[in-house]
Amino acid sequence: MEHLDRCNDADRAWVIEAIAIVEADANRSADTHLLPFPLPRAWGIDLYLKDESVHPTGSLKHRLARSLFLYGLCNGWIGPRSTIVEASSGSTAVSEAYFARMLGLPFVAVMPATTSPEKIALIEFQGGRCHLVEDPARVVVEARWLAEDLGGHYMDQFTYAERATDWRGNNNIAESIYAQLALERHPVPDWIVVGAGTGGTSATIGRYARYRRLPTKLCVVDPENSAYYLAWRDADWSATTGRGSRIEGIGRPGVEASFQPAVVDRMIQVPDAASLATMRAASEVLGRRLGGSTGTNLWGAFDLIAQMRAAGRTGSVVTLLCDGGERYTDTYYSDEWVAAQGLELAPYRSIVERFLATGTWPE
Template identity: 30%
Template sequence: MLCSTIGQLIGYTPVMTIPVPNSDATLALKIEKNNPGGSMKDRMARSMVIAALEDGRLAPGGTIVESSSGNTGIGLALAAQEFGLRFIAVVDHHAAPDKIRTMRALGAEIRFVEGDFREDEVAVVERQRLAAQLGAQLPGALFMNQSDNPANPDGYAGFVDELLVQFPRGIDAFVGCVGTGGSMTGIARRLKRHNPRIRTIAVEPAGSIVFGKPGHAYYQSGTGTPAGDEVGKVLDYTCIDEGVQVTDTQAFETARHVARHHGLLVGGSTGGTIYKALEFIASGRLSGTVVTVVADGGEKYLGSIFDDDWMHKRGLLDPAIGEQLEFWLSGMACAA
């Protein structure tokens, strides 16, 4: 296919399957890191911009403002280029430095929130406040507010359409991460419409408050809802069969394992969904074709979760998780 705009490169991402021994399941990874901005968020970012232009909330030549830990911001930077708009990304210290560099390279203006925050504390509330303020004060500006924007989940219609073509015999379960709830809602709702028997499992970081557990700090980026913030209005709990939590260590060790044993660099939230998908398969709670998403690539986290010193200093290394993964994926215990 010949493309003339960056937006036309979004979607049609491939799938990589991983057999799971001693089970009747296959784990299928949809490689959303192959989108031009490197994540699944390219889909919903473009969807939100198109919707805002069509209904007049955003005028040609206007300014997009959004709070982002990086991936949505990169997607919005691409959409701003495509449609001739200005983009201001409001970020905090929790955003991966390479994501901020990528947004700048694509022409985004970066605004950091002020405040004294712990390294593992996500400053979402302050980010949202500043983004809303800029959207209200700047002429021709619009705060996209992805957490409450109905065009967020609508942006994943193409993702589901592609899955249904890639798996003509159907899929049995979908395991996805949940932050604002946009991707999980958009995907799970459409899968359920196609086949109500498809199991949908939503994964949040331990410390996130999406499913009512006590909140505390966590290192996983771009996923979950931290204490003090509100769960996004786009999240539809009725299309989710089960919500579960994954620890930073489980998520990050799984991402490292997938890189070293399957040659695929994935981000931390993807490591978390892969870990929980395998846990569900191993316990017999999921079977058949189980799909999860490579939401973004590990290339953005080479200085953090793929760096031994960074992991060690934060107490996030745990060889036992690698042994568990080796058992699940090879059917053999890892040598001591």
């Protein structure tokens, strides 16, 4: 009788300890806050921001990174000698570098050569290394090759985001939102508004609402240059734009595997100038700087609330505060950068200010 045994007791013990370490990070981190956005109470509609900026690595991507590491560990893809590789120049790379360092593993972020020094510094601060690629379209291919060359593991957030998260519960972002709304005057939101980068968050929220038999609808807001809106509108999942998004964390030039269109009830295409104008206006209202994708989210939320008001409906809307604006001092909050991008914020700023004063929105 022949036996083939690939079990290494030392490696298995390391994986068990690694899972415990990652789980402990979640256990000692308090849940993120659900912040009310100030709207006139007489409108009868409440708006909330799920503040993901308070995670240890400062963004919504902390949840994704944790889930991807657990998924890789439990699948046997990550071991004590693995080099972790990811295609990301933004918040996902920062968060994955954090967890890799926690486990004592090297981390490499593959990113375009045009990535700002500020982003590179954030990743390096968490112990990661940045591998720059001249052609942005080849970042994913290069990440796969690098992982093979290093004998490491390519995390592949764009494929595994929707399946790495436990969408039925386990304190995922959807379960947390509903629990925190329990004592509010409209505890079941009419809409939850999110952007799509990998598509993992929209998949989790859309699935959870259906699983819990809740009437909440999911709206996905999409920035310029992203293929998601075009693909969803035309039911053409091969749609591409060939251009990257200026709004970090959301928007993709092609439809990624993690995006689940069937759980999306509505999509809104948001001009980049509208995202930044809303970001700036909302930052002044809240007294803190928000990131660009939060501006995209709020533009969509304001649109939906105005429609609810016009229809005489009351209720609640929830969206995400994805990260803080401190990371974007030299871009989204720089008038020089905005002008260099050819963006004119003033017309959109007027729309937002009129909404905040009257609750109306242009048709």
